[in-house]
Amino acid sequence: MPRPRSLTQDQLAAAALAVIDRDGLAGLSMRAVAKELGMSTMGLYRYVADRDELEGLVVERVLSTVDPSPPATDAPWRDRIEIMVRRLRDSVSAHPAAVPLTMTHRHRLPGLLRWSESMLGLLAEAGVEGEQRVVALRGLISYVVGAIQLEHLGSLSGAGTVTISELPRDRFPYMAEAGRQARGIDADREFFGGLAVYLRGLGG
Amino acid sequence: MPRPRSLTQDQLAAAALAVIDRDGLAGLSMRAVAKELGMSTMGLYRYVADRDELEGLVVERVLSTVDPSPPATDAPWRDRIEIMVRRLRDSVSAHPAAVPLTMTHRHRLPGLLRWSESMLGLLAEAGVEGEQRVVALRGLISYVVGAIQLEHLGSLSGAGTVTISELPRDRFPYMAEAGRQARGIDADREFFGGLAVYLRGLGG
DNA sequence: CTGTTAGGAGTACGCCGTACGCCTACGTGA
């Protein structure tokens, strides 16, 4: 008998994401999102309890684009894990300004449950069993989460590297060389290079 | 000839850290830090340009407690890398509420340069050469950064695990088992278990 | 002594999240 809702939570999330993509995370405010939707600020509170919940919706929307099903290939498990990881990375990277949110609101991530389920299946296929399998999954997620963040909060070949390659060569011989090497490595090679190290540690 | 400063930047950082440890990151404000130091709010601006700089000082203070020198042991390189990583983790974990800051202010981290230098030395000893060495270091940092964050934003054996082990067992067979297994794994075993996977992938 | 600079306090502005109240529009069960 009540009057039907005129917006969905997903529409709120879309508006918030539009604000974030345009004005950065610092530009996200209840007032800005309301303006984006052409409604009054307080109207938002009909759909979310507070800003925190809105941020959760944004994260949900970003991660909902991750395909959680195991790749339909007969490629080796390592390649299939890489495909799964690449999907996650691509979805998150599509909205770099929202990356910090993704970390803070890991809780309500129903979409990632299915992703994790597929991942555990691949790990089982790789011969990882028992407690080791849980540890392997969490470790993998840790790597992915950390790498994505580092990637979007100052790249390897960015300003930091310049400072590094200017370090006194006598006290920082390794760093100086690393700084030189780093210039030739793009973000993709770095990310999947590190992933390959981890996967090599996993199995036979 | 000028009047001498009565506070150091490190004292500001200490006061800010005290506020964070007591009231959480949300409790950190210029007003709160000023009160902690018994001075007026605007007095802080004699020592820092803005809040961002203050946060940087806090991170610097937390990470300054990391011993960057290579461990003086003749243990295998894997063990020595683990020692280096453990130092970093211990320092960060001493102020869990400040963890999000640590991620955001990675730039100005002179202390970690020496830590990285030592780490690169150990990687060289492990036989990792050339570009692979840079990738290995960044990958290691990614894992550590990600794992520390996951650890402090909802633990493996926390509320999330309960939800997981309640998933429909037919559609999430792996997750259900993982949820059961996870209860027996504490944060330490999880962290160093994942690290061990990565290190196994590095060498011989 | 004098000039320079730090110290300290206070005020004010423009943001923020959000509590609250008011009146209107709608769709349904009576």
Add this chain to the structure above:
DNA sequence: TCACGTAGGCGTACGGCGTACTCCTAACAG
């Protein structure tokens, strides 16, 4: 048909934030 319950929409208000600015005093170096 109509009254009721809920959503819509708008505006105001409060307390907190970062920080720009001003004014006066205190301490040291030449």
